[in-house]
Amino acid sequence: MAEKRYELNRQLAQMLKGGVIMDVTTPAQARIAEEAGACAVMALERIPADIRAAGGVSRMSDPKMIRGIQEAVSIPVMAKCRIGHFVEAQVLEAIAIDYIDESEVLSPADDVYHIDKRAFRAPFVCGARDLGEALRRIAEGASMIRTKGEPGTGDVVQAVRHMRAMNAEIRRVQNLREDELFEAAKELQVPAELLRFVQENGRLPVVNFAAGGIATPADAALMMQLGAEGVFVGSGIFKSGNPAKRAAAIVKAVTNYTDAKMIAALSEDLGEAMVGINEQEIALLMAERGR
Amino acid sequence: MTIGILALQGAFAEHADMLDRLDTAHVTIRKLADLERHFDGLILPGGESTVMGKLLRDLELLEPLRERICGGLPVMGTCAGLILLAGEVEGGAPVFATMHVRVRRNAYGRQDDSFDTEDDFRGIGRIPMTFIRAPYIVSVSGGARTLAETGGRVVAAREGNQLGCAFHPELTGDLRVHRYFLDMVRAAENHI
Numbered sequence: 286m287a288e289k290r291y292e293l294n295r296q297l298a299q300m301l302k303g304g305v306i307m308d309v310t311t312p313a314q315a316r317i318a319e320e321a322g323a324c325a326v327m328a329l330e331r332i333p334a335d336i337r338a339a340g341g342v343s344r345m346s347d348p349k350m351i352r353g354i355q356e357a358v359s360i361p362v363m364a365k366c367r368i369g370h371f372v373e374a375q376v377l378e379a380i381a382i383d384y385i386d387e388s389e390v391l392s393p394a395d396d397v398y399h400i401d402k403r404a405f406r407a408p409f410v411c412g413a414r415d416l417g418e419a420l421r422r423i424a425e426g427a428s429m430i431r432t433k434g435e436p437g438t439g440d441v442v443q444a445v446r447h448m449r450a451m452n453a454e455i456r457r458v459q460n461l462r463e464d465e466l467f468e469a470a471k472e473l474q475v476p477a478e479l480l481r482f483v484q485e486n487g488r489l490p491v492v493n494f495a496a497g498g499i500a501t502p503a504d505a506a507l508m509m510q511l512g513a514e515g516v517f518v519g520s521g522i523f524k525s526g527n528p529a530k531r532a533a534a535i536v537k538a539v540t541n542y543t544d545a546k547m548i549a550a551l552s553e554d555l556g557e558a559m560v561g562i563n564e565q566e567i568a569l570l571m572a573e574r575g576r
Numbered sequence: 577m578t579i580g581i582l583a584l585q586g587a588f589a590e591h592a593d594m595l596d597r598l599d600t601a602h603v604t605i606r607k608l609a610d611l612e613r614h615f616d617g618l619i620l621p622g623g624e625s626t627v628m629g630k631l632l633r634d635l636e637l638l639e640p641l642r643e644r645i646c647g648g649l650p651v652m653g654t655c656a657g658l659i660l661l662a663g664e665v666e667g668g669a670p671v672f673a674t675m676h677v678r679v680r681r682n683a684y685g686r687q688d689d690s691f692d693t694e695d696d697f698r699g700i701g702r703i704p705m706t707f708i709r710a711p712y713i714v715s716v717s718g719g720a721r722t723l724a725e726t727g728g729r730v731v732a733a734r735e736g737n738q739l740g741c742a743f744h745p746e747l748t749g750d751l752r753v754h755r756y757f758l759d760m761v762r763a764a765e766n767h768i
Contacts (some may be wrong), residue, residue, distance in 0.1 A: 293690045297708050298623050300655070303585040322631060324624040326587055359667055359681060360624050361709065383687040383709070406688060444688055533634070540584050541606050547586050 288353050289295075291428060294408030297361070297383070298429035298492035301515055305496070305505070305536050308332045308519040312357035318522070321532035325361040325384070327517065328354040333390050333437030334559065337569065345373040355380070360426035363410070368573075368575045369395020378407040384429070385409050386423075388474070389574035390436045390519075397514030399575060408413055412496065414447045414572055419489055420475035421576075429487055433572040434497015434511070437512050437520045439561030441498045443572055447512045448495055453491045458483050470513065489567035500525070502538030502551045509542035525554030577761060580605050580615035584631040586623015586656060592602040592748040609638050615648040617761035622708065622744050625681065628656060636673070640667075645674045650737045651762045652757040658740035661709055666714065675738045676718030683712045683729075683742075692748075695726040700752045705743035706729065712742050722768045737764060749763025 304324025309315040315326050330346040332337065345366050347470035355362045357452045361383035366373035368387055373394070377385050385407050385444045402409040403426035412433035413419035415449040432451070434444030454473075458480060461469055467485060484492045494509035502535055518535055525531045534551040541547045579595055581588045582612035583604035595602045603613050618641070620628070630637040645661075651674075652662045660671040665680035684690070685709060692706040697704050705726060713730035716722050724732035724741075731742040739760060 293692065293706070293708060296706060296744070297687050297690065299587045299590060300624070300708055302587060302623070303583070304624065304627055319626060320630075322627045322634075323583075324627050329587070355686075360626060361687065379686075381686045381688045408687060462673070532629075536627070536633065537631065538713070540635075543606065547607065553645060 287528045290406055290463045291403070291426070292528045294428035295491055297408055298410070301494075302492055304515045305513070305532070305539050305542060306433060306517045307532060308521055309354060309523070312353045314523055314528070315357045317529050318532060319358045319360055319366060321498065322536035323360060323532065324515070325363055326354065326358060327363045327365065327386065327519070329365055332520045332523060333376070333525050333571070334439070335437075336390060337437040337567075338534045344391060345370070345376065346387070348376060351377075351382065353382060358559040365391055366400075367394040369393060369398050370378075371400045371434045374400050374407070374409075374523055378405055384405060385425075387411050391441045393574050398499075399425050410494075412572070412575070413451065416483070417473035418576060419451060419493070420483070421472065423479060423489070423491055424476050427491065429492050429494070431494040431496040431517055433565065434495070434499070436571050437486055437499040438498045438562055438567060439521060439559040441504045444495050444497045444499060444508060445511065447497075447572075448508060448513060451493070454513050455487060455489075459487050471568070485509070486557055499535075500561065501555075502548055506538045506542040506548050509539055515539065516543045521559055524559035526558075531555050531558075533552055577598065577617070578603060578615045578618060579617045579761070580588065580613075580714045580757075581619045582621060582657070584619045584623075584635070585627045587746060588621040588623075590619060591619045591621050591654075592688055594746050594751060598751060598758060600758060602650060604739050605637070605711070606635075609635070611640055615766060617652070617757065618645070619757075620651065620653040620660050620745070622655035625656040625659035625668060625671070628660060629669065632660075632671060638749070642672050642674060645672060645729075645738065648737050648764060649753070649763045650757070652699055652739045652741070654741045654744055654746060655708065655710055658713075661738055661740050663755055666698070675733070675735050675740055676720040677686065677716050677733050678714040679709050679742070682709055684710055695724060697732060697753065699722040699723070703745070703752055704748040704750055706747045707743050710742050713740070714739075
């Protein structure tokens with residue numbers, strides 16, 4: 286993949302910062318999301334909560350359904366392919382998707398290898414639980430990272446854990462001596478050059494969003510205060526009582542994430558939040574998929 | 577001199593980095609109370625114009641900022657920021673509508689069609705230009721003047737205190753467009 290193309294893809298993620306990317310399953314939902322202030326939508330047949338409920342193998346969405354959503358909105362449209370399923374990624378690239386999410390929400394197609402994302406023109410976002418995973422995905426060509434969290438649960442605990450883990454490791458790396466960097470790269474199983482970038486800049490070389498279990502404006506602001514540069518909201522919106530209102534409230538909470546008075550006002554009368562499942566109650570930990 | 581950067585969504589931090597490199601103070605604008613702070617110029621960053629337009633309205637920033645722009649506050653809009661300034665928007669709704677330009681949103685297509693190039697910018701010279709799902713200027717009217725074209729499309733224009741670029745000078749590391757804008761701010765200060 287040309288360096289320039291990778292740069293442009295990294296830069297598209299920069300334009301999404303401070304924004305909310307929402308899961309949508311129909312053109313109508315996509316329009317609600319856009320009107321509520323989503324900076325991009327993730328087109329998928331079933332939101333994670335329903336994937337979880339349905340069980341079985343979950344795959345890339347029908348390209349026709351994705352195209353319907355591309356036609357419905359003017360903001361960037363993302364779609365998911367299975368971990369390691371490079372042909373699903375080729376298909377998504379063929380329909381000019383703006384971002385491909387190589388996602389643990391779908392059933393993995395390869396239990397060893399992730400997609401060589403450098404072979405694509407289309408940008409990729411990947412989930413990560415810690416610095417090692419994030420840098421491995423970036424080495425493979427991801428131009429945006431998100432926490433894995435635990436999708437479809439409405440429980441923010443894992444997104445918090447992943448964001449804290451990543452940031453704690455970044456702080457640790459910043460304090461390493463030059464000669465200690467190589468050993469750290471070996472431990473984390475990542476290229477030393479990427480780790481050096483982290484050491485020098487105190488952040489990932491690409492934009493880092495929070496995802497997985499975010500259900501309320503306060504959840505979104507929590508992730509922003511913990512250092513996320515934006516949030517993905519999946520099941521949290523369209524599994525709630527008043528999707529349009531909740532979506533708009535989450536968008537505003539992400540912009541003004543340190544303004545507690547505003548978040549208080551935004552949190553009023555949002556109707557029923559998604560029911561949610563606790564981590565201990567889940568049979569399937571999607572975050573365990575892909576390393 | 578202090579520059580206000582609209583920080584509702586998008587690549588506002590990148591503009592702050594450019595201003596840091598030019599030793600220029602800046603403040604972020606996210607809500608109405610932020611307008612009480614003093615600033616001499618305003619930057620509207622790249623991002624999603626639909627998001628920024630909605631938040632400008634919902635957070636009641638639209639009218640006060642529009643009044644200041646009409647009152648001569650120097651403003652630079654990049655990509656989505658240009659769309660916010662444009663009087664006419666193909667594929668979207670006008671927001672500030674203070675500049676006599678007609679723009680087309682996502683004019684080049686989807687992300688696959690994003691590109692970078694180099695071309696002349698009047699008064700600056702040849703500069704790198706990065707276009708991310710960018711608009712271009714379909715037509716310039718009234719007091720607006722074309723400052724840059726590439727591939728036969730107008731990609732930068734100025735109308736008095738307003739500067740609009742379809743590309744992202746904040747992403748290339750080249751400080752000259754920001755310097756050009758700071759000169760506009762200085763000129764406005766001297767004028768007053």
